[in-house]
Amino acid sequence: MKKLLQLLEDDCTLTHAQLASMSGLTEAEVAAAIRKYEEDRIILGYKAIVDWDRTDRESVTALIEVNVTPQRGEGFDRVAQRIYQYDEVESVYLMSGSFDLTVIISGRSLKEVALFVGEKLAPLEDVTGTATHFILKKYKEKHLIFQKQEVQEERFVFE
């Protein structure tokens, strides 16, 4: 049987009644568990995954490799925090390998993103270098594939 968190991660639009049947809990237990998860910040939020390319809104996303100098006693956390506070920043991850942080930024245009990197990110005193990669096309995110529903082939309907 799937656990509540798994069910929600797959589809957070399920109602409490649906979640209750599927997980073998009562509706009250589901509601209480979700409240607890939210309070404990185990569930951070609920968002739709949107394919902006199929709307008329312009949107550009970039993945930026950032090298930083870690701080004594605080490691990378302080500089990461200074970066993630910006609204333009979608995600920040600490990485193993040849650079330290992956920063994902979205904006309305290439220029807007480039300016943010040049004026806000790169000048931070602990940042020692950046490399910006623009995302040209999204194929898949969170197990969801960015494409129109394929036309269903004819199905056999006998058994």
Place this chain on the structure above:
Amino acid sequence: MMNYDQILCRRIQDVPPSGIRKYFDLLEGMDDGISLGIGEPDFPTPWHIRDAGIYSLEKGFTKYTPNAGLSDLRRAISRYMKRRFDLEYAPIGQILVTVGGSEGLDLAFRCLLEAGDEVIIPTPSFVCYGPLASMCHGVPVLVETKAENEFKLTADELRAAITPRTKALVLPFPNNPTGGIMGREDLEAIAEVLRGTGIMVISDEIYAELTYGQHHVSMANLPDMYERTIVINGFSKAYSMTGWRMGYVCGPKEIIGPMTKLHQYGIMSAPTTSQYAAIEAMDNGDRDIENMREEYDGRRRFLVDGFRKLGLSCFEPRGAFYTFPCVKSTGLSSEEFCERLIVEEKVAVIPGTAFGPGGEGYVRACYAASMRDLGEALARMGRFVETLRKERS
């Protein structure tokens, strides 16, 4: 002028058309119809399995395979049967790769039946057993299973159906359409009736991987039963591979040999691309089965709960991917219920009567559908049941 009625053999003319088709024809052309009628997984075949099929084509593996199937595939099936069901079958001589589980059933009937031989078929069950047996001049003997017995076949029911002409028993568990399963003890009671007789068991275990809460046990696992059991299985349901047409049969070599001979004349060999994909499924697909079973389990609980909340009693299905709610309380027959449900609410479910005696008063609703469709279907059925209640009061 040809008189085709005289040209076609009596047997094929007597085979009834499937009772399922017309409900889909009704749904056709409705733009917001929801079908819980189809008996097919709604997942695409896992990519690594599809990829193995594509890779085999790239390598140019486009010829016939050995009649019984690729030896790598038979070895993989042998390992799988041991790993999942604790059954030992030799890759050479005891395993035949078929075009879906259906071919395996057809071969079994054709190799076993003399004219007038009786085949005991528990119902409600998959629609093909009776017609396939009849085409081999066999006589289907239908035995109704009951909701109060969780749609299991009981020893008494079996004993009452056996005659000197009984040649085989079809054991369709986990069951389509009821979702009933038979555990070791249930099988043991059946085995006790069969010991000392010459009756063969054709065990259709196509849904063996889809059980909820308890692991599937094969009749072949029981003492003295291995030698009299033909296990029919396949990849369609377990790995969501219906369109690949991949099945297999395991049994005593004295039975599999003649079945292979017939398969060789009628089919040559199962599709080569599908066989390569099937090897990947067997070797690296356990996790896929796990994922799908978990997914189905959530939907199963949701749908059963939903029917009960609508006031329809619903036996808890423990296998396959069907629910079999009882609609007797609505005052309609199964067929009336299904026809009106399609016309009034555009939801397709299948009347239990399509699956043989014992199905009246029930409908089959398949939960291999998205949660959105299941939720919407339940809402519409709720409205429908409410309408029926008002009509009656």
